[in-house]
Amino acid sequence: MDDVHRLEIPTPFDVGRVNCYVFTGDGLTLLDPGPATGAAYDELTAGLDGLGFDVADVDRVLVTHPHMDHFGLANRVVEASGARAVAHRDATRALADxxxxxxxxxxxxxxxxxxxxxxxxxxxxxxxxxxxYTDYQEPLAVDRELADGDTVDVGVDLTAVHTPGHAPGSVCFVAASEPVAFTGDHVLEHISPNPLLTLVPGTDDERTRSLPLYVDSLERLREVDATVGHSGHGDPVDDLEDRIGEILAHHHDxxxxxxxxxxxxxxxxxxxxxxxxxxxxxxxxxxxxxxxxxxxxxxxxxxxxxxxxxxxxxxxxxxx
Ligand SMILES: [Zn+2]
Ligand SMILES: [Zn+2]
The missing domain is CATH 1.10.10.10 (Winged helix-like DNA-binding domain superfamily/Winged helix DNA-binding domain)
Structure with missing residues (x-):
């Protein structure tokens, strides 16, 4: 993909840097801008500058899941640019409040x-x-709530595949033009994502059954037409199907x-x-x-x- 660039944004967390993807094919789109720190903002703006853009140019901010290392900075980008924030509808409450x-x-x-x-x-x-850790995130009002199967045009059409498990409202964005998926923390090359327990979206008295959900979501992603995963941390997953198989085997064992x-x-x-x-x-x-x-x-x-x-x-x- 020619019109997509990866910026590795620093985080204060053990996981290390987070990947922010920049799409330049139709206006300017950021996928997961990073946490709300001065260092993250500085590296994001420097990275955009290197691509010939200013933060004020951003048209859309896509969020893969409501974890602060990925979305914390989104509100600051929206305030600087008037960009539209896009996320799955099950993530909107955690993002907004x-x-x-x-x-x-x-x-x-x-x-x-x-x-x-x-x-x-x-x-x-x-x-x-x-x-x-609450300082590393700012509330984000979502302008466009996605459902499974919805498409976002960022120069290429990205289809949202709902993949709950690691987080509620987790989505992978699958490109229409090439067999590529942007997987957030759902599939990572060197880390087996934690199936964190949380409240079922829209309730305050029921927990998610996060690992069974996660396993189902892995099976779902295995069915889409993508061989390469551009993940939220680290290098791309070169063989998505193989990596999904490894993670499933790990949980089985x-x-x-x-x-x-x-x-x-x-x-x-x-x-x-x-x-x-x-x-x-x-x-x-x-x-x-x-x-x-x-x-x-x-x-x-x-x-x-x-x-x-x-x-x-x-x-x-x-x-x-
Ligand atoms: Zn996460
Ligand atoms: Zn993460």
């Missing part, structure tokens, strides 16, 4: 983590920690590892299993770690392989 969304999640996940066996203090730290751990223990809480699988996890990783374990327990539950019992408000899993 990230603090309110986060507060709703805290209310839900505090008791939820306790029910999953997490000690109260550990759970409190896990749900409170993200408050430290891990699910069986977790079933074997339950078998050995007789019964276990999700927290017991997380401690066994990821010993000495830092507090910052407890929520992602629990999301991963619970995701695999959800898969086992969907396959009818586990029984769940509840004693004193704490859920235990045993093999059927």
């Amino acid at each position: 990230p603090s309110g969304h986060f507060a709703d999640e805290q209310v839900f996940f505090r008791p939820f983590l306790r029910a999953m066996g997490v000690p109260e203090r550990v759970g409190e730290t896990a749900v409170t920690l993200p408050e430290a 891990r699910k069986d590892d977790i079933a074997a751990m339950i078998d050995e223990r007789g019964s276990a809480t999700a927290y017991d299993l997380m401690q066994e699988m990821f010993p000495d996890l830092p507090a910052t990783e407890v929520f992602p770690g629990m999301s991963e374990i619970i995701g695999h327990l959800d898969l086992l539950e969907d396959e009818g392989r586990v029984d769940i019992t509840e004693t004193d408000g704490v859920r235990r899993y045993s093999l059927r």
Whole structure:
């Protein structure tokens, strides 16, 4: 693709740089501008300058999913340019009111983590920690809400494929002209994306079954006509189908590892299993770690392989 460029924008997160894609075929379009930091803004404007553009020239900002390393800076770009913001409709609440969304999640996940066996203090730290990161995002009002299958013309037609799992409202943008997909964090070359638990969009009392959703979304992307994935972090995925197969195999193996751990223990809480699988996890990783374990327990539950019992408000899993 001639009219697309990749800018690697710095983030303050462990994941490192985030890829911002710049489309110049029909006006100027940014896909995932980066987090709301001065360093990110400086590198974005310098990168646009290198392509012969100014931030004021931006016509559209596309967002693959409502995580701050990808969308945090979008509002600043919109304010500087009058660009239209485009994202999946399941992402609009988290984008428009990230603090309110986060507060709703805290209310839900505090008791939820306790029910999953997490000690109260550990759970409190896990749900409170993200408050430290709120400076890296600005609320973003979405001008165009996408549904699965909608097309955005950025010089090439990009079709939105809804791929929830890593985040609600995650979309991959599949190009019409070439077998290329812009995959956000749904498929990455060197990282197996975390199936983070979150609230089901539009509710405040129901969590997503993120890993089963993620696995289904991988199967969906495997069916589209794209061989190369331009992902949200790192280099392109050269063989998308192959990489999707690897990620599916990884989850399949891990699910069986977790079933074997339950078998050995007789019964276990999700927290017991997380401690066994990821010993000495830092507090910052407890929520992602629990999301991963619970995701695999959800898969086992969907396959009818586990029984769940509840004693004193704490859920235990045993093999059927
Ligand atoms: Zn993400
Ligand atoms: Zn990311």
